[in-house]
Amino acid sequence: MATIYEEMRAEELDAAIAELEAEVEKTKARGLALDMARGKPSPAQVDISRPMLDLISSGADLTDEGVDCSNYGCFEGIPSARRLAGEFIGVPPEQTIVLGSSSLNIMQSILIHYWEKGVPGYTPWSKVDHVKFLCPSPGYDRHFGITADLGIENIPVRMTEDGPDMDEVERLCASDDSIKGMFCVPKYSNPTGITYSDETVRRLATMQAAPDFRIVWDNAYAVHDFTDTPDELANIFDYAREAGNEDRILGVASTSKITFPGAGVAFFGSSPANVAEVASTLKVGLISANKLNQLMHTRFLPDLAAVRAHMRKHAEFLRPRFAAVERRLEEGLGGTGCATWTHPHGGYFVSFDGPEGSAKRVAALCAEMGVKLTPAGATWPYGKDPHDTNIRIAPTYPTVEELEAALDVLVLAVKLVSAQLVREARG
Numbered sequence: 001m002a003t004i005y006e007e008m009r010a011e012e013l014d015a016a017i018a019e020l021e022a023e024v025e026k027t028k029a030r031g032l033a034l035d036m037a038r039g040k041p042s043p044a045q046v047d048i049s050r051p052m053l054d055l056i057s058s059g060a061d062l063t064d065e066g067v068d069c070s071n072y073g074c075f076e077g078i079p080s081a082r083r084l085a086g087e088f089i090g091v092p093p094e095q096t097i098v099l100g101s102s103s104l105n106i107m108q109s110i111l112i113h114y115w116e117k118g119v120p121g122y123t124p125w126s127k128v129d130h131v132k133f134l135c136p137s138p139g140y141d142r143h144f145g146i147t148a149d150l151g152i153e154n155i156p157v158r159m160t161e162d163g164p165d166m167d168e169v170e171r172l173c174a175s176d177d178s179i180k181g182m183f184c185v186p187k188y189s190n191p192t193g194i195t196y197s198d199e200t201v202r203r204l205a206t207m208q209a210a211p212d213f214r215i216v217w218d219n220a221y222a223v224h225d226f227t228d229t230p231d232e233l234a235n236i237f238d239y240a241r242e243a244g245n246e247d248r249i250l251g252v253a254s255t256s257k258i259t260f261p262g263a264g265v266a267f268f269g270s271s272p273a274n275v276a277e278v279a280s281t282l283k284v285g286l287i288s289a290n291k292l293n294q295l296m297h298t299r300f301l302p303d304l305a306a307v308r309a310h311m312r313k314h315a316e317f318l319r320p321r322f323a324a325v326e327r328r329l330e331e332g333l334g335g336t337g338c339a340t341w342t343h344p345h346g347g348y349f350v351s352f353d354g355p356e357g358s359a360k361r362v363a364a365l366c367a368e369m370g371v372k373l374t375p376a377g378a379t380w381p382y383g384k385d386p387h388d389t390n391i392r393i394a395p396t397y398p399t400v401e402e403l404e405a406a407l408d409v410l411v412l413a414v415k416l417v418s419a420q421l422v423r424e425a426r427g
Contacts, residue, residue: 003337003355005419013423020416024369027409032370034406039190039348039394041257045317048310049259052300056292064298069291075283078291080298081265087304088222089251089269090235096269097279099289103254103266107216108146110250110268113281114180115150119212119247120277125152125180134172134182136164138351138379138390140190143183143218154381155179159189163196166203173209181214187233188221191379191392192351193344195231205239205248217251223307224257225346226315226322246271255297257348258307258314265297321395324403325350332411338418341393350393351379352410358417359388365413371406 005013056062062070064078076082077098085096099106118124125131133147137156144154155172158165163186173179184204186196196204204215217236225231240246247270255264268278301307326343329352333339341352354362359376366373374392377383393410395403 003418003422004335005422006337008422010426013419017416017419017423020412020419023412024365024416027369027412030370032405032409034370034398034402034409035372036394036398036403036406036410037372037374038397039257040397041261041314042317042397042399045314045396046260048313049300052259052296055299056296062292062295064291064295067291069295072287074291075286075288076279077289078294078298080302081294084298084301084303084307085253085267085269088253088267089217089219090237091251091269095272095275096267097275097282098294099266099268099282099286101254101256101262101264101266101293103218103220103252103256103268104142104146106252106266106268107143107218107250109282110278111146111150111181111216113278114212114214115152117281119214120273122212125212126150128178128180130178132176132179134164134169134179135381136182136184136189137381138191138385138392139183140185140218141374141378141383143185143216144381147181147183148382152180156381156386157182159192159194161194163189163194163200166200166207170203170207173207173213177210180210180212181216183216183218185218185220186236187219187231188224188344188347190220190347191342191349191374191390193342193347193349195233195345198234201234201236202239205236205245206243209248213248215249217249219251219253220257221347222253223304223311224314224348225311226318227345229345231345247274250274255301258310259297259300263293265294318396320400321398321403322350324400325393325395325407328404328407328411332408333414336415336418338414348394348396350395352391352393353389354391354414355418355421356387356389357421358414359385359391361417361420362391362410362413365417366409369409369413371409373410 064080067074067078081098082093082096086093115125132153132155134157135154136159240249251269254266339354363373363376377385379390
């Protein structure tokens with residue numbers, strides 16, 4: 001589809017660019033300072049969890065089904081927290097470990113474990129020549145950072161409306177045993193907002209791969225619905241168990257965007273063998289995680305039904321923000337051919353694509369006009385978007401008014417850069 005600027009004659013294009021440049025200068029003069037860079041809950045969202053802080057006091061009962069939460073012990077997590085973890089991840093409670101606040105830290109610890117010690121019965125990944133990980137892209141930059149830090153090669157795999165391109169995933173995994181794993185955000189994926197189809201989940205669980213291949217199943221947005229028609233995600237453990245591949249799946253989740261970011265509870269769930277193996281390493285450096293925090297959380301959110309009720313309160317804040325994104329982008333760029341974007345039913349992001357070669361220039365121009373975006377390229381391994389098109393929009397933190405102002409700046413930048421690219425292409 002051609003952009004409106006590609007259909008203009010030279011003098012029309014020059015006039016359009018001059019008009020857009022004048023708008024940019026006016027916007028710079030406004031002195032905006034707006035941030036759409038990271039997916040953080042707004043302060044009002046965080047405040048709805050404040051009542052949780054009143055549940056643990058000096059006079060409170062600090063036991064959970066016989067476990068003294070005020071002392072050492074119970075490395076795997078208190079019983080109520082393990083039940084909640086099992087509901088989040090889709091495994092029995094005894095196949096979970098409840099740790100600190102960071103699921104990212106859990107992922108890093110597990111991959112370091114395999115890097116140093118290997119999957120039981122197999123060579124440590126650090127001793128394997130040229131270890132690789134598949135990275136659905138656009139995807140989550142911090143995932144890519146964990147493997148890159150270990151010296152593992154990140155291989156991008158194109159995202160589709162059903163999840164990662166499974167034809168490509170299956171081809172790569174079947175032909176290359178140096179591919180040892182894959183990152184997945186299966187529900188409301190970061191940043192596209194898509195949910196993996198049942199068929200994609202089945203193929204991931206059952207496909208041919210190296211025997212020590214592991215899928216990091218980061219279900220960060222498992223309950224982050226904000227529409228009346230939430231997406232449904234199949235339980236990958238059911239498929240993997242039937243295929244004899246339960247060890248393949250490393251499930252993680254947390255309450256970071258449910259209660260307090262950075263002060264929540266993080267969960268790990270996998271096969272019995274994986275849980276025992278991971279625990280054997282983590283126990284060396286951890287007697288037990290913060291059980292008082294676990295107790296406070298499960299008294300506030302005792303089960304998944306309570307979590308979903310709490311998330312409906314979050315949705316009241318999220319719906320108008322995502323509606324503002326859709327409205328402002330459609331009003332500003334609909335029918336121009338200059339951009340496409342996703343329309344998620346939940347999660348924290350919208351994935352935006354402009355013309356080829358535009359993303360870095362758009363982000364830089366937005367910064368000049370006072371709007372901070374996630375760095376262009378961040379949604380691809382090593383920050384290298386092969387077509388320089390993708391920008392992750394994070395609409396959750398600003399007020400609706402601030403968000404609309406930031407989106408107007410984005411629209412202006414996309415229009416100007418799109419027009420400039422056409423003129424440059426014409427020489």
